[in-house]
Amino acid sequence: MRCPFCGHEETQVVETRESDEGDVIRRRRRCLSCDTRFTTYERAEVTMPSVVKKDGSRAEFDPAKMRASMMLALRKRPVSLEQVDAALQRIEQKLRSSGMREVQSSKLGELVMRELKKLDKVAYVRFASVYRSFEDVDEFSRLIKEI
Template identity: 45%
Template sequence: MRCPYCGSQDSQVKDSRPAEDGAAIRRRRICPDCSGRFTTFERVQLRELHVLKKSGKRVPFVRDKLARSVEIALRKRPVDPQRVERMISGIVRRLEQMGEPEVRSEAIGAMVMEALRGLDDVAYVRFASVYRDFAEASDFESVIGELARSHTAIAMETVKPAPASKEDDPHDD
C-alpha cells in the first residue's frame, strides 16, 4: 500500500481488526521510510458498479462519495457513526445484489432517502433538498408534511385500542 505522506510503495501492517460489523477489515499501517501512520479498510466488492447520471454520463460507483453525501446530510446531528456505517454498507450491498452492472443515480438517491428517513428526520430533509432540487420554501413544507403524516400513521399503529370486555358488549343481553 502506497504511503499517503511520502508516496513510498512499501508500508507495513501493524494491526488488523474487523470493522463495520465484520463487513470490512481495518488495518493500521506504518511507512518504514517516513514513519507515517495511516489506516486502510479492506471490503468485499461483489461486482464492479457504474452509476448512470441524469446527464447520461456513466461513472464508476465510489462508496466514499456516497458516504460523504450522507455525512453532509448528517452534519451536527446526534447519530451514532456505527449506525451510519451500517446504513451505508447496507445500501452498497443492496446495489451489488441487484445484479445490474449499472445503477441509475436516481435509484441510489431513493435508497439513501429511504435509509435517512428511518435514521434522522433533519438529515432526510437536508438530503431531500439536494436530491429533489428544491427551488422554494414550499418544497420544504411538502417534505416536512410527508414526514409529519408518516409519524402520525406510525403513532396510530402503535396505539391500538384495548379489546372490549364482555361487560361492554351490548349484544350480550
C-alpha cells in the first residue's frame, strides 16, 4: 500500500480489526519512510449481474427499483418492512450466488413473484397481474385458482 502522504511504496500494518458486521476490515498502517500513520478499509467487492430487458437492452441491477415495485404490490397490506427486507436479501443472495454476469428481467420478475407469494397472496396477484400483462379475466382467474 502506497503512503498517501509521501508516496512511499512500503507500509507496515500496525493493527487489524474486523467490523461488528464482519464485512469490513480496518487496518492501521505506518509508512516506513515518513513514519506517518493512516487507516485503510477493506471490503469485498461483489458485483450483481446486469439485467437484460425484454427489448434486449441492458441495465445495472437496481435494488431500489425492485424494492419500489414490491412495495407498490404490498401497498396497504399487513407485511412489515423487515419481511420485505428479508425477501429482498434472499433475491439478491440468489443472484449473487448464481455467478451469472447477466440475468433476464423475466427471471428477476419470477424471483420477486416467488417471494411475494410467500409474503402475501394479494400482493402476489397484484404484481403478477402487471408483470404478466393479463389480457382478459380468464388469465386472472387461472392465477387466483392456482393460489
